[in-house]
Amino acid sequence: EVQLVESGGGLVQPGGSLRLSCAASGFNFRSYEMKWVRQAPGKGLEWVSHISGSGSTIYYADSVKGRFTISRDNGKNSLYLQMNSLRAEDTAVYYCARVGAPHDAFDLWGLGTMVTVSS
């Protein structure tokens, strides 16, 4: 089955760290660009980070630059998001998403994992 499954969310104190994982299955993972997208409670969708299929090209939204690190392990069909110096405003459901081809829309999403930053 073609799917993405996120894990690693939870409750963390401000200033703390979390590492999110996204396990891909059913498709040639290394051939696809991947994204992290988040949705804060009651808010819309916000792009967080991008990584190319090889992992050589990476981008971040200004709101997380310098604090979050995206990476991937194509041998393990996995995508990661290391989140440091977490703030209350990082509280959200975090989704991993696959970038489609030949278009650039996000054609496959996971169910998401909830991150709550609170003391």
Place this chain on the structure above:
Amino acid sequence: EIVMTQSPATLSVSPGERATLSCRASQSVSSNLAWYHHKPGQAPRLLIYGASTRATGVPARFSGSGSGTEFTLTISSLQSEDFAVYYCQQYNNWPLYTFGPGTKLEIK
């Protein structure tokens, strides 16, 4: 950053009727516009890309139109599973692909 707006914020429609959702971009995004369907607790689902091309498996009752800055998603005959939040997204300004705030489609 390209700012996306959607209207209305909430749309109340009866099952079987037609729904028309609008999306506007702050500058031209050509036809690099996607629509997504999202229900709480579920994964967002790609409906339309390229402004008017249905994604794999999307029913024909969903259609998209527009280019430049004005876009429309039309659902011709609403089914129960269609009541959800709909987001438009531009993917013209790589890699900063921005989403609209969403339109909640609710049962009238």
